[in-house]
Amino acid sequence: MKKYLLKRLWHGIITILFISTATFFAMHMVPGDPLSSEKAITPETRKALEAEYGIDKPLFIQYGIFLKKTFIHGDLGFSYTNRNTKVNEIIANHFPVSAKLGLLAIFFATSGAIMWGAIAAKYRNKLPDYTSMVLVILFISVPSFVFASGAQLLIVKLNAATGWNLPYRGTDSFVSQIVPAMILGLGTMAFLTRIMRSSLLEVIHSDYIRTARAKGLSPKQIFFSHELRNAVLPVITIIGPAIAAITTGSFVIETIFTIPGLGKFFVQAVQQNDYTVIMGTTVFYGSFLVLTVLAVDIVYGFIDPRIQVEK
Amino acid sequence: MSKILEINNLHVEFDTYGGTVHAVRGLDLAVQKGETLAVVGESGCGKSVSFQALMGLLPMPPGRISSGSANFQGNDLLKLKESEMRPLRGSQIAMIFQDPMSSLNPTKKIGDQIAESLIIHKGMSKRDALKESLKLLELTRIGEAPKRLNQYPFEFSGGMLQRVMIAMAIACKPQLLIADEPTTALDVTIQDQILALLKDLQKEYEMSLILITHDLGVVARMADQVAVMYAGQIVENGSVDDIFYRSAHPYTLGLKQALPNSQEGKSAQLIPIDGSPPDLFSPPKACAYAARCPMARKVCLEKAPLIFEASSKHLSRCWLQHPQAPSHPELFCGERK
Numbered sequence: 001m002k003k004y005l006l007k008r009l010w011h012g013i014i015t016i017l018f019i020s021t022a023t024f025f026a027m028h029m030v031p032g033d034p035l036s037s038e039k040a041i042t043p044e045t046r047k048a049l050e051a052e053y054g055i056d057k058p059l060f061i062q063y064g065i066f067l068k069k070t071f072i073h074g075d076l077g078f079s080y081t082n083r084n085t086k087v088n089e090i091i092a093n094h095f096p097v098s099a100k101l102g103l104l105a106i107f108f109a110t111s112g113a114i115m116w117g118a119i120a121a122k123y124r125n126k127l128p129d130y131t132s133m134v135l136v137i138l139f140i141s142v143p144s145f146v147f148a149s150g151a152q153l154l155i156v157k158l159n160a161a162t163g164w165n166l167p168y169r170g171t172d173s174f175v176s177q178i179v180p181a182m183i184l185g186l187g188t189m190a191f192l193t194r195i196m197r198s199s200l201l202e203v204i205h206s207d208y209i210r211t212a213r214a215k216g217l218s219p220k221q222i223f224f225s226h227e228l229r230n231a232v233l234p235v236i237t238i239i240g241p242a243i244a245a246i247t248t249g250s251f252v253i254e255t256i257f258t259i260p261g262l263g264k265f266f267v268q269a270v271q272q273n274d275y276t277v278i279m280g281t282t283v284f285y286g287s288f289l290v291l292t293v294l295a296v297d298i299v300y301g302f303i304d305p306r307i308q309v310e311k
Numbered sequence: 312m313s314k315i316l317e318i319n320n321l322h323v324e325f326d327t328y329g330g331t332v333h334a335v336r337g338l339d340l341a342v343q344k345g346e347t348l349a350v351v352g353e354s355g356c357g358k359s360v361s362f363q364a365l366m367g368l369l370p371m372p373p374g375r376i377s378s379g380s381a382n383f384q385g386n387d388l389l390k391l392k393e394s395e396m397r398p399l400r401g402s403q404i405a406m407i408f409q410d411p412m413s414s415l416n417p418t419k420k421i422g423d424q425i426a427e428s429l430i431i432h433k434g435m436s437k438r439d440a441l442k443e444s445l446k447l448l449e450l451t452r453i454g455e456a457p458k459r460l461n462q463y464p465f466e467f468s469g470g471m472l473q474r475v476m477i478a479m480a481i482a483c484k485p486q487l488l489i490a491d492e493p494t495t496a497l498d499v500t501i502q503d504q505i506l507a508l509l510k511d512l513q514k515e516y517e518m519s520l521i522l523i524t525h526d527l528g529v530v531a532r533m534a535d536q537v538a539v540m541y542a543g544q545i546v547e548n549g550s551v552d553d554i555f556y557r558s559a560h561p562y563t564l565g566l567k568q569a570l571p572n573s574q575e576g577k578s579a580q581l582i583p584i585d586g587s588p589p590d591l592f593s594p595p596k597a598c599a600y601a602a603r604c605p606m607a608r609k610v611c612l613e614k615a616p617l618i619f620e621a622s623s624k625h626l627s628r629c630w631l632q633h634p635q636a637p638s639h640p641e642l643f644c645g646e647r648k
Contacts (some may be wrong), residue, residue, distance in 0.1 A: 029600045096590040120513070188636065205370075205415045207408060207413040208413065208414055208415055208416040209409060209416070210368055210408065210414070211408060211414045211415065211416075211476075211479075212367055212416070212427075213367075213400070214366060214368055214400055214401060214405070214408075215400065215401035215405075215427060215428045215429065215431075215479065216397045216398060216399070216400035216401035216402060216428060216431060216432060217397075217401075217431060218397060221431070225419070225427070226416050226419070229419075230416070230417070230418055231419045303418065304417070304418050305417075305418060305463045306417060306418075306463070
């Protein structure tokens with residue numbers, strides 16, 4: 001187990017190195033640099049700033065410095081656009097906000113998908129199945145800002161009509177996060193529902209479910225003690241990357257519901273060529289993804305004993 | 312002896328896009344208390360389907376029981392509601408399936424899988440049920456049973472898994488055990504052990520056993536009564552001696568001739584049955600076997616044969632048993648000639 005973990009971590013480090021190298025050079029190939037959005041700076045000021053940030057040096061030197069700072073000192077540098085703010089601080093301050101919302105979203109997505117997928121599989125080719133499959137397509141294909149703004153409008157109207165005071169933005173309370181989390185998890189839930197449905201259909205028709213029925217178990221007992229565990233494996237596979245994607249924040253949802261998460265930094269940094277923030281968020285996201293995928297592989301072994309990792 | 316199960320006129324059909332498959336077409340069977348009934352027939356003749364329908368295990372739709380009754384201890388199994396059937400399944404009537412590798416849940420410990428039926432049918436606590444499971448495993452002669460209890464199916468061989476299946480089936484001391492080709496997926500030496508085990512357990516528990524098989528060797532070894540099935544019907548039904556020594560249906564004769572026979576030290580030629588079974592989308596109105604039968608007469612192709620009693624409790628669905636039919640030297644035609 002220990003050996004396996006070390007091996008996987010080593011692979012993870014190589015993966016992250018690849019990701020950061022590719023991003024670093026791609027980023028520098030994009031026209032412009034962090035200073036080009038500055039309004040009317042004199043060539044002297046520009047020179048001084050370039051020297052300050054070290055972007056006057058040759059690209060490979062810059063790359064070397066980046067590698068050394070990031071992977072040896074764990075220092076992601078100062079942001080170009082938010083002066084005096086370190087990228088490490090940005091992540092430390094904003095990631096927990098996104099993560100809280102994201103975990104809630106994952107919870108909604110997974111529980112909803114398992115329940116919904118089970119219903120669709122049980123009523124296969126009947127009305128509940130068709131209805132849910134149409135909704136699934138809707139939730140996957142309609143962009144989240146439509147649902148987000150729609151939900152927000154609904155809350156505001158509801159407040160106006162009933163005199164309630166339901167929160168429609170911000171992160172003041174747990175309640176205010178429920179709607180954004182549900183909408184954030186909607187696409188993932190829809191996708192997972194489909195996977196749960198097809199995986200469950202396969203399990204339902206397997207021989208060991210016939211055995212369970214021959215033993216006299218009720219449909220409920222069969223579902224919880226035989227079908228669920230066998231059907232949930234493909235869902236777990238997807239949840240790993242989904243956790244990484246969702247807990248690192250969503251630009252759209254966080255903007256609409258004014259949640260100070262990490263999401264906007266991914267987008268803004270690219271728009272403004274904020275080199276350090278781009279690299280910082282990429283390395284962070286990459287490492288996080290590698291870890292969740294590893295975690296999923298370990299969880300596999302607990303769910304299906306046939307997939308035990310090497311001892 | 313009293314009957315424990317009596318099936319009358321069972322019809323099972325499957326609705327498919329291509330039409331309706333008439334898989335079982337009027338099955339009549341009776342099983343006596345404590346005896347072994349073997350149901351023999353080639354693949355697709357409706358043996359498994361009949362008993363899965365009986366147990367309520369047939370996926371419906373597409374399956375459909377269009378008529379018939381099955382009397383088990385005063386209950387008509389085919390009329391029972393699912394909720395009334397459930398307490399019988401696994402406790403009064405248990406079933407063993409063909410492929411033990413896929414018939415056990417891969418993500419559940421063996422012990423838990425055996426304990427399950429004890430918990431639901433006998434209301435045992437999980438601890439007691441596991442203790443009982445250990446006894447059952449030992450009864451099926453699995454080595455290192457205590458260790459085995461905590462293992463998963465993938466750590467077992469096929470023969471051991473079939474022992475687990477048997478342990479599971481007999482957990483609640485059922486009156487009737489239906490074994491659907493229990494040894495087909497196993498190699499011959501293991502086959503022998505499993506059959507011996509089944510026979511011993513049957514005696515010990517005084518169970519009735521229905522053995523579904525296409526292996527006449529297994530039949531000869533295990534059965535008291537034999538029912539030969541063809542195209543969804545029983546064509547011959549009698550004691551094991553009746554079937555083997557006084558075959559009263561040409562299909563039974565055909566099956567016997569197709570058996571490898573290396574006795575007497577010389578290799579006799581295998582005689583296969585020509586042709587293939589009838590299309591069950593539109594089964595023949597007359598005798599289903601007539602098209603392949605070397606002894607078929609005109610009437611066989613025109614009218615469905617009646618059931619004749621070749622001798623006491625030895626039934627044959629063949630026109631050649633008619634008092635006016637000509638006799639054939641190979642075919643047993645009762646005391647009338």
